[in-house]
Amino acid sequence: MRALRADALLSAGQIEEAENAYREILADPPDSSVVADAKTMYALRLLKRGAYEDLERFAVEHADEVDAHRLRGDVYRHNAQWQRAREQYELGLARAHDRRDRGLETLFRSELALVDGWEGVHIARA
Numbered sequence: 521m522r523a524l525r526a527d528a529l530l531s532a533g534q535i536e537e538a539e540n541a542y543r544e545i546l547a548d549p550p551d552s553s554v555v556a557d558a559k560t561m562y563a564l565r566l567l568k569r570g571a572y573e574d575l576e577r578f579a580v581e582h583a584d585e586v587d588a589h590r591l592r593g594d595v596y597r598h599n600a601q602w603q604r605a606r607e608q609y610e611l612g613l614a615r616a617h618d619r620r621d622r623g624l625e626t627l628f629r630s631e632l633a634l635v636d637g638w639e640g641v642h643i644a645r646a
Contacts, residue, residue, distance in 0.1 A: 522541060522544065522545050522550070523545060523550075523557060523558060525541055526538050526541035526542050526545060526558065526561065527561070529541055530561065530565070535565065538561075538565065539562065539565050542558045542561055542562035542565070543562065545558040546558055546559065546562065546582065559582060559591055560591065560594045560595065560598075562578070563575055563578060563579065563591055563592075563594070563595045564595055564598055564599070566578060567595050567596075567599060568599075575595070579591050579592055589608045589609065589611045589612030589615065589628075590608070590609070590612050590627070590628070590631070592604075592608040593605045593606075593608035593609040593612065593631055594631075596608060597631070597634065597635060597638075600638070602635050602638060602639050605631075605635050606632065606635050609628050609631045609632045609635065610628075610632070612624070612628045612631075613625060613628035613629065613632070616628055
């Protein structure tokens with residue numbers, strides 16, 4: 521419910537209130553799926569404001585190394601910064617591979633496929 525409220529505030533152009541609502545969710549998370557969305561939306565707000573130092577600090581404080589790559593990749597992808605998104609997803613894929621986490625590897629490959637689609641790349645990645 522709080523996530524819907526935060527999204528509604530954002531959609532209504534009440535940016536500061538939306539950021540505060542996302543911060544509240546992150547401080548007292550209801551469940552993991554809502555938290556992942558709140559992290560992404562809050563990070564997007566930081567990026568759109570040009571608060572790059574805050575964004576980097578947020579990524580480090582609220583995510584492990586692999587999640588930080590996904591978070592940064594999602595933020596860049598949502599803002600059509602394809603090369604930056606690709607770099608983050610590829611770093612995350614490498615870390616997931618090192619951990620032998622097939623699920624995360626698949627996730628990062630899917631994210632890379634999205635970037636390929638937006639860039640018009642028609643080469644399948646292995």
